[in-house]
Amino acid sequence: MSLSRVEVEKVALLSRLRLSDAELDTITADLAKIVGYVDQLAEVSTEGVEPMAHAIEITNVFRDDSSSESLPREEALANAPHHDTRGYLVPAVLGE
Amino acid sequence: MPFFEQSAAEHLRNLETGEVSSVDLTRSYLDRIAALDARVGAFLRVDSEGALRQAAEVDAKRAQRRPVGPLGGLPVAVKDILCERGQPTTCASRILENFRPPYDATVISRLRAADAVLIGRTNLDEFAMGGSTESSAFQVTRNPWDLERTPGGSSGGSAAAVAAGFAPLAIGTDTGGSIRQPAGLCGVVGMKPTYGRVSRYGVVAYASSLDQVGPFGQSVEDVAMLLEAIAGHDPRDATSLNEPVPAYTKEVGLPLANLRVGWVREHFGQGLDADVEAAVRAALGVYESLGATLHEISLPHAKYAVATYYVIAPSEASSNLARYDGVHFGHRTNEKEMLAELAADRKQLETACDRQGLDRLDSALVRMYRRSRSEGFGPEVKRRIMLGTYALSAGYYDAYYLKALKVRRLIRQDFDRAFGQVDLIAGPITPAPAIKIGELAGDPLAMYLLDIYTVSANLAGLPGLCLPCGRSAAGLPIGLQLLAPPLAEARLLRGARMYEQATTWNTTHPEL
Structure with missing residues (x-):
């Protein structure tokens, strides 16, 4: 399986990363090698095998539907790089 | 014996009898860190003031005959990936350089409740992604046994801190071997509990179906003590197991009768260093001399573990790290x-x-x-995010992610079958002793392949422990890995303690 640079650029966008030309070169080569190695999974017969998403297969963990104290707004916002007293601030999304 | 070679259990006895105060003990460790950590680089931050304050509080409790927790006054080093309220928690990443969590991880709360002294925060591979602690954005950590070599990773700072005598106990996390592997390479004891045994609440997520917190110590008894303090159900972690926590400290000293030890045919193949193979085979001989029986077993899908892991872990990482x-x-x-x-x-x-x-x-x-x-993000984190995004993207999901989840079940079924025949599985922890710093820079796949013996336990959710079992010709530590069925931590600790008692590997320490 070979990965093209165009494909890797697309993955970078999906990953919300921006890579320099040099980074793209390295990572294209690295991913090709790693994916080439991972391709050996194809040789394992998995017919009728249920996928195992979790080590401990517990489902539906319930708790009482009761409210309790939560993080005060001020503390929740304290780590945001850009915020006012009410919420997170981001660059304009509309009107471009 | 110098204080830093004493076990946590010995320190605790001395604290209880009043032979030493927690303030004095903590100060001794702080002085040693101040004098020597410039050479090792185990700690990202040392909290002298906070540690001495906590130590003084424990001493005051003892003086006033108030109840003292099970770690009463013992310094504990913590991997910089567990949230501590108001304190930097960086994951050795630039992206979290200025982050201060608004709450404590459950493990931190439990350490506080147990009266541990939080002495400092240890270095790691960025977001725990790596096996050498070299991907930290902030500093290199060196192996106390050979400063030219890595301590392993990703919990390399915690392993090096215990090996160097900077703390008697430390906390790490293990997603694909990140406690057991550095423990082996630094000659200390490290344990990954069963998935769900210890709460992940407040632990910065790497791969959520694999991540687990666990203890480091100089001895099996110390590891049992720390595990007992941090294990148990937490309603804040939906994957936490609602099972009682056995008294590991009481059980650890009881040898196992009629112990059946399995060794895995596939573990002794090509690529295993001769010194490592000899040390592990000798360890199997020790078990035999202790009355255990040895059984050859097969884990037919073991050879696919690295490929499976490097689909599942990056996939989960790409999703988890979208929050940044x-x-x-x-x-x-x-x-x-x-x-x-x-x-x-x-x-x-x-x-x-x-x-x-x-x-x-x-x-x-x-x-x-x-x-x-x-x-x-640094290069290794970017690489794993890209790899995971690729494996989850349209057109590749079935071939990679879904396929890996199916092979994961086959890996688990191999273990289920094996544990029908044996009580513990013993084997190598890494193909070779610690690598040199920079040795595998630029070859990520070669680095990933070193995880061959560790990732299976995470994929299957099993508890695993690594303890020292020898030295290479160059004097580097060699680790023995023991694996047990889910929730059989007590058996794992008892089996490890039997070996430890019959050998002297944990009585020698590196000279700094």
Whole structure:
């Protein structure tokens, strides 16, 4: 399986990363090698095998539907790089 | 015996009899760190003031005959990936350099409740992604046994801290071997409990179906003590197991009768260093001399473990690390520069009448995400995010992610069958002793392949422990890995203690 640079650029966008030309070169080569190695999974017969998403297969963990104290707004916002007293601030999304 | 070679259990006895105070003990460790950690680089931050204050509180409790917790006054080093309220928690990443969590991880709360003294925060591979602690954005950690070599990783700072005598106990996390492997390479004891045994609440997520917190110590008894303090159900972690926690400290000293030890045919194949093979085979001989029986077993899917892991872990990572968006917390790019750059890009495309390029141009928000993340993450984290995004993307999901989940079940079924025949599985922890710093730079796949013996336990959710079992010709530590069925931590500790008692590997220490 070979990965093209165009494909890797697309993955970078999906990953919300921006890579320099040099980074793209390295990572294209690295991913090709790693994916080439991972391709050996194809040789394992998995017919009728249920996928195992979790080590401990517990489902539906319930708790009482009761409210309790939560993080005060001020503390929740304290780590945001850009915020006012009410919420997170981001660059304009509309009107471009 | 110098204080830093004493076990946590010995320190605790001395604290209880009043032979030493927690303040004096803590100060001794702090002095040793101040004198020697410049050479090792185990700690990202040392909290002298906070540690001495906690130690004084424990001493006061003892003086007033108030109840003292099970770790009463013992210094504990913590991997910088567990949230501590108001304190930096960086994951050795630029993106979290200025992050201060608004709450404690459950493990931190339990350490406080047990009266541990939180002495400092240890280095790691960025976001726990790596096996050598070299991907830390901040510093290199060196192996106390040979300063030219890595301590392993990703919990390399915690392992090195215990090996160097900077703390009697330390906390790490293990997603694909990140406790057991550095323990083996630094000649200390490290344990990954059953998935769900210890709460993950407040532990910065790497791969959520694999991540587990666990203890480091100089002895099996110490590891049992620390595990007992941190294990148990936590309603704040939906994957935490609602099972009682056995008294590991009481059980650890009881030898196992009629012990059946399995060794895995596939573990002794090509690529295993001769010194490592000899040490592990000798360890199997020790078990035999203790009355255990040895059984050859097969884990037919073991050879697919690395491939399976490097699909599942990066996939989960790519999803988990999507939260670092420069909005809620963490690094954000310079907005003015970002907008100026975007305007320049637009102008260039307009001048060239490149309609396609203009259609594809990032919005300001997307450009902000992309610049923030690219500035904040290091190369290994970017590589794993890219790999995971690729494996989960349209057209590849079935071939990679879904396929890996199916092979994961086959790996688990191999273990279920094996544990029908044996009580414990014993084997190597790494193909070879610690690598030199920079030895595998630029060859990520070669680095991943070193995880061959460790990732299976995470995929299957099993508890595993590594303890020293020898030295290479060059004098480097060699680790023995023991694996047990889910929730059989007590058996694992007892089996490990039997071996430890019959050998002297944990009585020698590196000279710094």
